[in-house]
Amino acid sequence: MTPSALQAEWIVGRPDPERVDALGTELGVSRVLAAVLVGRGMSGPREARAFLSAGGDLLDPMAMADMGRAVERIERAVRQAEPVVVYGDYDADGLTGMALLVDCLRRRGANVEYYVPDRLEEGYGVKGAVLRELAARGTRLVVTVDCGITAIAEAELAAQLSMDLVVTDHHTPGPCSPPAAAVLNPLREGCGYPFKQLAGVGVALKLAQAMLPGGEWEEYLDLAAVGTIADAVPLLGENRLLVRRGLVALRDTSRPGLRQLLRASGGASGEVTAERVIYGLGPRLNAAGRLGRAEVAAEILLTRDEGRARLLAGQLEEFNRQRRSLEAQIVREAEDMVAAGAGGACLVLARAGWPTGVLGIGAARLAERHRLPAVLLTIEGDKARGSARGLPGLDMLDALRACHDLLETYGGHPGAAGLSLEADRLPEFAGRMQEVVGGRLTPGGRMPRMFVDAEVAAGEIDGRLVRDLELLEPCGQGNPPPILVLRGAPVVDCRAVGQDGAHLRLTLGRAAGSLRAMAFRMGGSLNRLAGTQRLDLAFTPLIERWNGRESLTLAVRDFDIPGGDRRELTDGSGS
Template sequence: MQEKRNMRWVMKDADETRSQALAEELGVPVAVGRLLVQRNKVTVEEAQRFLYPDKHAFYDPFIMKDMGKAVERIRRAIKEREHIMVYGDYDADGATATSMLYLALKELGAHVEYYIPDRFAEGYGLNEAAIRMAKDQGFSLVITVDNGISANDEVRIASEIGLDLIITDHHTPPEQLPEAYAILNPKQPGCPYPDKMLAGVGVVFKLVHALFDRVPEEYFELAAIGTVADLAPLDDENRLLTVFGLEQLNQHPRAGIQALIDVSGLAGRKLTAGHIGFSLGPRINAAGRLDSATNAVELLITEDPLRAKELALFLEEQNRERREIGDVIFEEAVQEVEAHPEWLEARILVLASGHWNAGVIGIVASRLVERYYRPVLMISVTDGMGKGSARSIQGFHLYEALHACEDLLEHYGGHKMAAGFSVREEKIPLLRNRLQALAQEWLTEEDLIPQLSIDAQINLPDIDISLVEQIAALGPFGFGNPSPRFLMQALDLRGYRAVGKEQEHLQMTLGQGVAQIGCVAFQRGTEVEQVKECSQLDVVGELAINEWNGQKRLQLIVHDWRPSSVQVFDLRDRKDRVQWVEQMQRKRPLLLACFSEAAYHEAKRTFCLYPWEEQVPSLIVRVNENGTIEGAPEGHPADVVVYDLPYSLEQFQAFVSHLHNGVRLYMLQGEKEYQQALREANDWIPDRDAFAHVFRTLKRLEKATKEELLSAIHRTYAEHLEWMMQVFIELGFAYNHKNTYYVVKDAEKRSLTEAKSYRERLIRTERRKRVIEVIGHASREEMLAWLQEFCLRYREDFVS
C-alpha cells in the first residue's frame, strides 16, 4: 500500500538512566521523567523550577548589560519632565511591548507617547524621518521596543541631532552595534543575562521590572501574548511569563483583551498558549498587516469597555480580510511555483510580485513552507523596492543566509527561522541565485523531508488519566516546549470513519488488549480509504483528555500513522531449509535475499524457485552494499527470506527501508553463514603484522606507486592497501605526492588507533560484529526483540 505522505519519524534522545532516577526522585512516572530530561531538566532543582513556576524565580534585571544606564536615563527623564517616545513595532510582540512600556512609564509619571511606524510607508524599525520628527516635536529620549539593534545609521543621526536612544530588542545583533545611549538585548556580546531567548516584550518586561524595583505582575498577560505570538521558546523566564499571563487571561483580563476574547469566540473557555498563538495573536497582528498597529496598541491600553469592543470588532474584520488576501496570494504563489519546477530542485523558494500585500506575505510564506517544506522568501515590490518576509526549515539559518547576501540588501534582520528584509527590485534575481547556491550547499535531500519528532514510545495499556494530567503539568506547550508526542505500535484498528462538515477529519478507535483509545487526525479525512486496508497501525500523537458530561476519557490527537511494520520470524538453523522454501513458495511469492556474492551463487545452486503466478515470480535476489535489492521489480508483493548475514549495519538498515509495510521477514540463515560472516568481519581490519609488512616494504622501496606496492607485497593486502596507506599518512609515517607514496624519515612512533581512519573502521567493524552476533547467534527472544525494534526504527519513514 502506498504511504499517504512522506515524513521522517525521529525519536528524540533521552538518558534513560537519568530519566528513571529523576522520576523516582520526583515521584512521577518514568515517561514524565524522560520528558523533563529531554527538556534539559536533569536535576531535581531544575525539574521543580520547571514544574512549579514561582513568581520569585525571575532573574535580577540589572544582570542585563546596560540596564543600570537605561534605568538611570529614564528616571532622569521622568524627573526632569522630558518627553519620551516609545518607538514600537507593528507585530503582536511589538504591540504588547509598546503597550507595556507606555503604561508603565505613565504609571511612573512620565510624559510619554508611543509611535508605531507604518509597515507600508516606513517599513520595519527606526527610520530617519521618524527620528527627525521626534526631535522636532520636542522628544529628547526615544526608547525602541522589539527593534533598533541593526539601526546603526539611524542611531548615529539621532546622536547628531541631540536625541538620546535606548534600544530594547531581542533580535540577533549585527557585528557592529549601534552607538546608542544604552542597549538592552540579552543576545549582545558581553551581556551576562542568563535567558537569551526573551521576546521583545520580555526584554521590556525586564526594563519595567528594573524601573519598578519589583516583578511587575500587572503586565503578565501582555508579556504572555507577545511571547507566545512571537514564537519565543517557552522555557525559563518565557515560561514564567506565559504561565502567569495565562492565569491573568483566565481570571481578570484587561478590557481590550477581554473584548478580543469575546470576538474570537473564546469566552467561557480556559485559555491556553494555543489560543494565544492561533486566535488572539493573529488578530493583534492583523492591525499592522493591513492598516496601522496603533489600533492594536489602543485596544491593549484602553480601559473603556465600549471602545475596547469597537476596536476588537475592527481587528476581527481586519483579520478576516487578512485571511482572504492571504488565500489569494497563496494560490498565486503556488501557481508560480508549479510553473517553475526547477525552483523546487534549487531547495529554496524566492518569490516576488508587485501586487502582494507586504503585511500578509509572512503568513503566506509559512503556509508555503508547510506545503513544500523548503525555505521561502516572499517579496512585495512597490516602486522598485521590495519588502521581504522569510520563513525557514531546520538546516537553513535565515539570518546567516541574509548576512551572506547583505551586499544585495538594503536592510535585514531576524533569526534562524524567520526574517525580514528589503531589496531593490533589480537585485532580486541576484538574491535568488545566491540563496539557491547557499541552499544547495547547506541543505541535503534528507533535510527536505518533513520531520515528526517523537518524545517517547509508550504502550496503550500503560496510559491512564493520571499520567496524562501529569504530562499536562509540563505545559503551557508551544514553541520550544512542544506538546509531547508519543509513538504507539501495533494497535488494532477497531473502528474508523471520516467526520466533520465536509468529512475532513479522520476518527479512529484503536486498541491493544483490553485497552482502547479514541483518536482523531485533523484534516486527514481523505485517508479513510487507506486506513480501512489495515488491521494494525503505528501512530504518533498527543495524549489528551476529552471531558463530556462530567466523564473523562483518554484521547489521542494523531499527527501521523502507518500500517504496522515488518513481522519477523526466526527460522535460523533450520535443517529442512530447501523443503521449507519449496512449501512456502506454493502459498505466495518469495524473495530469497542474499547479502554476499557467495551466498547468492550458493542459493542459486541449492533452491529451485518457480513463478507463483505468471506475473509474480519467486526470486533469488542479491542485496547490494547500499541495501538495494537487485532483480526484484519495484513493489514486488513477496515475503522476504534472509538467507545469510548482512555485510554491515548500514546495509541492513537500507535493506529494511526498501521492504513494504506488512512484509513477513523470515530469518533462514544458519551456523555456517554466521561463522563465515564473522570471519569476514574479523578480516576487515588487517592485524599489526600486516601493517608492519606493508610499511617495511615501503621503507625498503623509499617511494612507490600503489601498483608497485601491490607487486612488492604480492597483492596479499590488495583489498585494504589504500586504506592502510591512508592510516600511515594520518599518522605522519608517509605522504602521497602525485599518486606516489613516500616514507617520512624519522617519524615519531604512534599507535594505529591515533589515526582517524583506523578508529572509524574499528568502530564500524564492532558494529558489524554486533549485528552478526544478534542476527546470527543471539537467543531467539533477543534476536526477535532486536530485529523488531530495528525494523521499526530504521525504515525509510522512521529515522532515529
C-alpha cells in the same frame, strides 16, 4: 489540495529505563512523564522538580547592563515633565512591550505618548524621518521596544535633534551599540545578565521591574506572557517562569482588551494556555500589523473602556479574517506558478500586488507543503521586496548572504528572513538561489523530522497521564508539547470530517474501551487507509473541556501503517 499525513522521519526517544524509573519514583509521576523529562535532558530529581514547578523569583533587573542609566534617564524625564515617546513595533511582541512601558510610565507620572510604525509603508525599526517629526513636536526622550539595537545612524540623529534614546531590544546586536543614553539588551557585549533569550516584551518587563517599587510590576505579567509566547522565544529559564505566572494573571486580567481577545479566541474564559495565545491572541494582534493597522492592536492593549475594547476586538477579528483570505489567495496563486513550472531547489516566486505583510506566512506554508525553501516577493514598480522561509538545517540568512551583491537589503534569522532588490534582477537572483540552495540541501534534508518523546502502551493512555503531562506547561518553542507513539493501534473506524473532508476522525480499539483520535489537516490520507486494520500513531494526548464535561482525545501528529517504509531513528541522548 487536501492535506495528508506528514509522513515525517520519526526520531524516537528511548532514554535509559533505570533512570526513567528512578525519576518517576522520586517525583511520584508516571513512567511516561519521567521518560519525557529524562529524554529532554533533566539530569536528576532536583532539576526536574524545579522545571515542573517553574517557581522562584524573576532575576534581578539591575544585573542587565545600563539598567541603572535607563531608570535614571526616565526618572529625570518624569521629574522635569519632559515629553516621552515609546517607539514600538507592529508585531505582538513589540505591541505588548509598548503597551507595558506606556502604562508603566503613566503610572510613574510621565508625560508619555507612543508610536507604532506602519509595516507596509515604513517597515521595521527606528526611522530617521519619524525621529525628526517627534523632535519637532517637542519630544526629549524616546524609549524603543523590540527595536533599535542596530540603529546607529538614528541614535546619532537623535542626539543632533537634542533627544535622548533609551533602547530596549532583544535582537542580535551589530559590531557596536548605538550611542544612546542606555541600551538594554541581554545579548549586547559586556552584559552580564544571565538569561539571554528574553523576548522584546521581556526586556520591557525588566525595565518596569526596575522602575516600580514592591510588586507593582507584576501587574504586567499578562502582557509579558502574551508577547513572549507570540514571539516564539524558548519557553525555558526565566521565560518559562514569567509565562507560567503570566498565564495565571491572564485568566483574571484587568485589561478589557485582553478579556475581549480571549472571548474572541473561543473557549471557556478560565482556560488560558500557551496554545490559546499561539493560535488565538497572537494571530489577532499580528493581523493588524500585517494589514498596516497596528494602531488598532496598540489601542486595544491600552484602553480601559470595555465597550471600546469590544469594538476594537471586532476590528481585529475582521483583520484576521482578511489576513487568512489574503494568505490563501497568495498560496493559491503561488501554487499555480509552481504547477506551471516554477520551482527547483528553492521556490522563488514574485508577483505585483501581493501584500508584503502576509508574504512571510505564505512562504512558510509553501515551504512546509513542498519541503523546499521558499521566497515570496511583491513587485512594486522597479523594486521587489519580500520574505524567505527555510527548512531545518538550512540557513536562509546565509543563503541570502551568498546573493548579497544582487540585493539592496536583507536580514533576519536562519529560518526566516526579509529582503529587497531591484525588480529587473529577479531572474538572476532566482538562478543564484537555485545554485546556492541546491548545493546545500540534501534529499534527506527535505524530509520533515518529528522528535517523539516516548513510546506508550494503550493502557497507559488515560486522564492521569494527561494531567501529568500538563505539568510540562507552558509548552511552546524550546519546550514543545510532548509527542508519544502508540504502536499497532486497532482501527475501529476512520472517516473524513470538517469542511471538504479536511480532517480525519479515528476510533481506536483497546481492552479498556475505545480511544478517540483527531488528525487535523490529514483528510487526504483517507483513501490510503482504506482497509487498514492497525496504525502506528504519533500523538499528543489531550483532555477536551467543554461545558463542564471532559473527554480524552489523541491529537494525531503523524501516522504510518505498521511495516511501512517510513524511516525511523532512535535518540538515546537521555541515556
